[in-house]
Amino acid sequence: MNSPAPAAARISIVGAGPGGLTCARILQRHGIPVMVYDRDPHPAARNQGGTLDLRADDGQLALREAGLIDGFFRLARPEGQEMRLLDSRGRIVGHHVPAEGELHKPEIDRGQLRDLLLDSLEPGTVRWGHAVEKISGPVDGPRRVHFLDGTTVETDLVIGADGAFSRVRPAVSPAAPRYTGVSFLEAWFQDVEHAHPDLAALVGQGSATAADGARALFAQRNSGDHIRVYIIQRLPADWISASGLRVDDTAGIRARLLDTFSGWSTPMLRMIADNDGPYLDRPLYALPVPHTWEHSPTVTLLGDAAHLMPPLGVGANLAMLDACELALALAGSATVGEAVATYEKTMLPRATDAARSLENGAEALLEPHDDDAIAVFGPPRR
Numbered sequence: 001m002n003s004p005a006p007a008a009a010r011i012s013i014v015g016a017g018p019g020g021l022t023c024a025r026i027l028q029r030h031g032i033p034v035m036v037y038d039r040d041p042h043p044a045a046r047n048q049g050g051t052l053d054l055r056a057d058d059g060q061l062a063l064r065e066a067g068l069i070d071g072f073f074r075l076a077r078p079e080g081q082e083m084r085l086l087d088s089r090g091r092i093v094g095h096h097v098p099a100e101g102e103l104h105k106p107e108i109d110r111g112q113l114r115d116l117l118l119d120s121l122e123p124g125t126v127r128w129g130h131a132v133e134k135i136s137g138p139v140d141g142p143r144r145v146h147f148l149d150g151t152t153v154e155t156d157l158v159i160g161a162d163g164a165f166s167r168v169r170p171a172v173s174p175a176a177p178r179y180t181g182v183s184f185l186e187a188w189f190q191d192v193e194h195a196h197p198d199l200a201a202l203v204g205q206g207s208a209t210a211a212d213g214a215r216a217l218f219a220q221r222n223s224g225d226h227i228r229v230y231i232i233q234r235l236p237a238d239w240i241s242a243s244g245l246r247v248d249d250t251a252g253i254r255a256r257l258l259d260t261f262s263g264w265s266t267p268m269l270r271m272i273a274d275n276d277g278p279y280l281d282r283p284l285y286a287l288p289v290p291h292t293w294e295h296s297p298t299v300t301l302l303g304d305a306a307h308l309m310p311p312l313g314v315g316a317n318l319a320m321l322d323a324c325e326l327a328l329a330l331a332g333s334a335t336v337g338e339a340v341a342t343y344e345k346t347m348l349p350r351a352t353d354a355a356r357s358l359e360n361g362a363e364a365l366l367e368p369h370d371d372d373a374i375a376v377f378g379p380p381r382r
Helices: 018-029 059-065 069-075 110-120 197-203 250-260 266-273 315-332 336-357 373-377
Strands: 011-014 035-037 051-053 083-086 092-096 107-109 132-136 143-147 152-155 157-160 178-189 207-211 215-222 226-234 280-286 299-301
Touching: 011 018, 011 152, 018 035, 018 059, 018 110, 018 315, 051 110, 051 215, 051 315, 059 069, 059 315, 069 107, 069 110, 083 197, 107 110, 143 157, 197 207, 197 215, 197 226, 197 266, 215 266, 226 266, 250 266, 299 336, 315 336
Parallel strands: 011 035, 011 157, 083 207, 157 299
Antiparallel strands: 051 107, 083 092, 132 143, 143 152, 178 226, 178 280, 207 215, 215 226
């Protein structure tokens, strides 16, 4: 089969996250039809997660190409660039306060970013309730997307933007995410200025983190007077059930955490013990490094589907940059196959470099902060 021109091709994006939606938006701005398929039954089916810092040289660049940068800055929180490095007593050992007008990496809630992107798309672009089972068909196309409800759709290009455990990835790569050995528990705090004023004062307007080599806490202020705390430990992925606990046993998990973090100060322990509602279990996975695949003119990947890494501030930014570059390659190429090759020629080496630099990043989250740590965690990249 000859690869079609992008404007005449049937293009299917799997996953309505920041990467998939950014790609769809830029394609539509260039007059290229596209459909997005997502497993969620509707846009509000689940919480989209915490806050993101979108950086000038990747995430913001993609939003400029999408024509959404002004909308982003109306929603973004530049004050969220503040970073406090704490010790286990809650004392500040490093502190970055953003300068007036500093916009290198302002924060935005994931849900707000998703709504911004969704509202920019042509009506009917996203097909909700379409969980993908697999991709079939010959390498040179056409491909067929199989959904769990038994329906299928034929397409000329499948773009896997469906995250860590992508159902599109097996069409080009046998790689699977591996557990890093480090696990997060997520704790939520609501109405923090009134209900949790000590925590609000400790965290400030942005983020605060502390580590002692074996344990760490990372707190982030979100919009709506909300703070999320990530409790970081080196543990087996199934540590909750192995401890005889259940994920919904909030009291039991809290007691174990307080024992694990014994010796930390009372203000720091509030990040563990005063949360509103249950904990969310989030073991950290990463793809092997490097992760590459043989070129296919009919399937490609972006974001975590292509290069899952530890959560150190690059995931959404790289996904949106991938999406931007893929969409622009499609807009500027004679055929879909040519566009995919152009995109992967740049994306795969960049992703490999980033993944190598973060290969042990999950472990680094547990390292105590020294005098140089503010250079890594605090000031924006220039």
